[in-house]
Amino acid sequence: MGRIPHPFRHTDKSLSHSDLVHLLVLGDPLATRRLLDAAYWTKSQTVGRTVYLRGLIEISNICRRNCFYCGIRRDNPSVNRYQLTQDQILDAARLAHASGFGSIVLQGGERTDAAFVDFIARTLTRIRQETDRRLGITLSLGEQSADTYGTWFRHGADRYLLRLETTNPQLFRNFHPDDQVYANRLECLAHLRRIGYQVGTGVMVGLPGQTPDDLADDILFFKEHDIDMVGMGPFIPHPDTVYAPLIPGFDRRRQLQLSLRMIALTRLVLPDVNIAATTALQALDPEGRELGLKAGANVVMPNLTDAAHRGDYLLYPGKPQLDEASPEGQADLRETIGMLGEQIGFGLRGDPLHFSRRPRSGRA
Numbered sequence: 001m002g003r004i005p006h007p008f009r010h011t012d013k014s015l016s017h018s019d020l021v022h023l024l025v026l027g028d029p030l031a032t033r034r035l036l037d038a039a040y041w042t043k044s045q046t047v048g049r050t051v052y053l054r055g056l057i058e059i060s061n062i063c064r065r066n067c068f069y070c071g072i073r074r075d076n077p078s079v080n081r082y083q084l085t086q087d088q089i090l091d092a093a094r095l096a097h098a099s100g101f102g103s104i105v106l107q108g109g110e111r112t113d114a115a116f117v118d119f120i121a122r123t124l125t126r127i128r129q130e131t132d133r134r135l136g137i138t139l140s141l142g143e144q145s146a147d148t149y150g151t152w153f154r155h156g157a158d159r160y161l162l163r164l165e166t167t168n169p170q171l172f173r174n175f176h177p178d179d180q181v182y183a184n185r186l187e188c189l190a191h192l193r194r195i196g197y198q199v200g201t202g203v204m205v206g207l208p209g210q211t212p213d214d215l216a217d218d219i220l221f222f223k224e225h226d227i228d229m230v231g232m233g234p235f236i237p238h239p240d241t242v243y244a245p246l247i248p249g250f251d252r253r254r255q256l257q258l259s260l261r262m263i264a265l266t267r268l269v270l271p272d273v274n275i276a277a278t279t280a281l282q283a284l285d286p287e288g289r290e291l292g293l294k295a296g297a298n299v300v301m302p303n304l305t306d307a308a309h310r311g312d313y314l315l316y317p318g319k320p321q322l323d324e325a326s327p328e329g330q331a332d333l334r335e336t337i338g339m340l341g342e343q344i345g346f347g348l349r350g351d352p353l354h355f356s357r358r359p360r361s362g363r364a
């Protein structure tokens, strides 16, 4: 793919806020195609055409937070709460390792009690021991103290994902109860960075009241804060939340298109970061993940959570329930990615190129 689509030549470092707004609201399908192609070209030239796998293990849906949009928020009585045992997590991690996944993500509801902090620390130690210290480990367990982040880093976590959900503090307030403060998320990201993690953040795309200006600000925020990894997905109203009335008019196509443009513009502005083609894209379109890869994403997160608990981790409706750990699931993944002209980075951790380029502290 040698052709550089015309209006986007050499744009990676020079897209201004108003350029981004303009490109986010593109109505013309041909211009949109060119934007997505330009992002794909930039990805091919910088991080290459390898898709890195992160085996996603949803360790628990017990959460102390009550985010208004989220299906597993604390006050949703319809959720059947679970917490995987250490052995169950270890089984999933071993499966990831044996299947050639270079990295795993332990994701779960937010808990900050000492027993949980210790449970995660001990689990990290065991994962490292039992997988020859070769698996990259990402945590996605919400807002924690600097001490906790430090403890988990010392026990072997390499990366941390903490979405801001939006970088507009007013909008953040609209979507969260008063005990959640935007400034604290910023502080958490600063701690993670100082400790030495590869730092990931992201936003939901298409939140009610979110403007193209807000989304352009989000992308520039990732750039200014030197973020290593970005995970963004479309907002999808959940029936057990205050957004249920939006469901009848919910425009899946529009949400998907806007999310793909966000991925493309993020790739153009931050060429060397890792960008995930998130599961929420797949919830809107069975090919959402492939479309994300074609728009500039380079990471996918196949879900390795045991089938028994899959249905209890519904952050939003329509979350795919595929069994991607099975040999058939893996063959499918290999085939779909191969058809895009990409290869899977089996056995590779897939650390973000951006991280290897930035100055930082190291693990003791």
Ligand code: 5AD
Pocket (backbone or CB within 6 Å): 069, 070, 071, 163, 165, 203, 204, 233, 234, 235, 236, 237, 238, 280, 315, 316
């Ligand atoms: N639609 C899309 N994404 C959601 N998340 C939670 N609820 C929803 C929803 N209704 C995302 C948030 C959160 C992550 C765990 O899941 O971005 O950070």
